Amino acid sequence: EDQVTQSPEALRLQEGESSSLNCSYTVSGLRGLFWYRQDPGKGPEFLFTLYSAGEEKEKERLKATLTKKESFLHITAPKPEDSATYLCAVVVGGYQKVTFGTGTKLQVIP
């Protein structure tokens, strides 16, 4: 069975304290991996798509990387406005099927 596991479940950082969120997956035939940001009470907001091991994508203070077994979302010098739940999701086989992890809730303290 395809599985996506995100860690840690929750992360509290001081403003400016860089860290990484992990998304590990056990799937057969990864076709793509997505990262989303979700604010409380809102729909997920798309951040990145990664397709192959070694690929990297950057957006402001966020950088996503992909290996054959996991993806990392690196947050450099975070600000309070980066506080949110970050979700990763994998596309396996047919592109209709996207399996989501349960997310990492990030809190950045001023």
Place this chain on the structure above:
Amino acid sequence: SQTIHQWPATLVQPVGSPLSLECTVEGTSNPNLYWYRQAAGRGLQLLFYSVGIGQISSEVPQNLSASRPQDRQFILSSKKLLLSDSGFYLCAWRNPGLGYNEQFFGPGTRLTVL
């Protein structure tokens, strides 16, 4: 640009009552459409997806049904709500012509069944 709308934003319904949630997409044609449910502490669960008008695929047997009466309209329904139907319902769309690309989500509907 494309936008996706969902309504209502919040809904409180008694057990046994019917349900109708609506999702519409603007600025694109022939999108793939999806309904997800998000329960507290759990990942997004895919409920239904549609690749075209009248074409619905169900992922999880349950008390819900979906319909796509128009190209950019997706409706989630129930004849009799259960307590377990409470949750945050999200509609999403993707452009099917661009490979394994991302889905874009609407603002969601918070459903509470009492």
